[in-house]
Amino acid sequence: xxxxxxxxxxxxxxxxxxxxxxxxxxxxxxxxxxxxxxxxxxxxxxxxxxxxxxxxxxxxxxxxxxxxxxxxxxxxxxxxxxxxxxxxxxxxxxxxxxxxxxxxxxxxxxxxxxxxxxxxxxxxxxxxxxxxxxxxxxxxxxxxxxxxxxxxxxxxxxxxxxxxxxxx
Numbered sequence: 001x002x003x004x005x006x007x008x009x010x011x012x013x014x015x016x017x018x019x020x021x022x023x024x025x026x027x028x029x030x031x032x033x034x035x036x037x038x039x040x041x042x043x044x045x046x047x048x049x050x051x052x053x054x055x056x057x058x059x060x061x062x063x064x065x066x067x068x069x070x071x072x073x074x075x076x077x078x079x080x081x082x083x084x085x086x087x088x089x090x091x092x093x094x095x096x097x098x099x100x101x102x103x104x105x106x107x108x109x110x111x112x113x114x115x116x117x118x119x120x121x122x123x124x125x126x127x128x129x130x131x132x133x134x135x136x137x138x139x140x141x142x143x144x145x146x147x148x149x150x151x152x153x154x155x156x157x158x159x160x161x162x163x164x165x166x167x168x
Contacts, residue, residue, distance in 0.1 A: 028057050030090040030108035031064045039068035040076065042126060049125035050101045052092035052133055055108065059085040068125035070133055073111070074158045094132050095139030109135045116140075116157035120149030129164040131157040 033053065037046045046053050046068055054073025055064040060083065067073040070091050076082050077089065089111040094100075096107035100122065114133035117140050124130030132149075134140040140151045152160065 027088045027110070030055060030088070030106075031057070033066075033105040037064075037066045039072065039125070040065050041072050042068055044068060046125070050103070051122065051124045051130055052094050052097070052103050053125065054092075054111070055090045056086055057088045057090075058083050059087045069128070070111075070116075070131045070157075071124050071128060071161045071164070072126070074131065074161045077158070078162060091133040093135040094143070095134040095136050109133060112154045114154065116152050116154065116160075117143050117147070117149040118152055118157055118160040120144070120147040122147050129161065131161050133157075 033046055033055075035045075035047060038044065039046060039049075046066055049068045052070045054067035054070050054076075056067075056073065056076060057064055065076065067076065073089065073091060077086070090108040091111045091114055092103040093107045093109040093114065094103060097103040111133070114135060115137050116131040116133050118129075118131050120130070120132060120143065122130060122132060131152075132140075132143060134143065137151065143149070144151060
């Protein structure tokens with residue numbers, strides 16, 4: 001078989017292999033925190049609270065659903081009465097935050113890609129226990145050295161916050 005025929009077969013098989021596969025879902029980008037961004041559950045401005053924040057983008061909506069804490073973000077995901085057409089969940093990357101008091105307006109990370117510090121001495125936006133997100137594990141380790149706690153992945157952080165909520 002000549003080289004051109006082999007190449008055509010390989011290209012044809014590659015095209016066929018791609019048929020029927022779903023295209024990778026396009027994840028919408030995060031939205032910079034607006035000065036008037038208001039927490040879903042408390043009705044207060046995000047800027048009035050220290051600590052990491054959350055935003056959820058819904059397929060059925062154009063504006064983010066804002067949260068004054070990561071804990072509230074996880075609550076939204078767990079509650080059966082909340083919308084389930086989630087396109088993306090973002091949390092503040094506290095490794096890139098200017099400070100705890102000013103967690104930043106644009107340093108968002110996909111919640112599932114972050115590592116979290118739970119059981120630290122830092123309270124979240126509404127004063128409760130918080131899952132503190134980081135894009136880099138080394139930043140999380142530095143935080144643990146300063147504030148205690150332990151590093152966990154996304155699913156374990158959600159479970160830890162649900163457990164905390166059930167004890168209150």
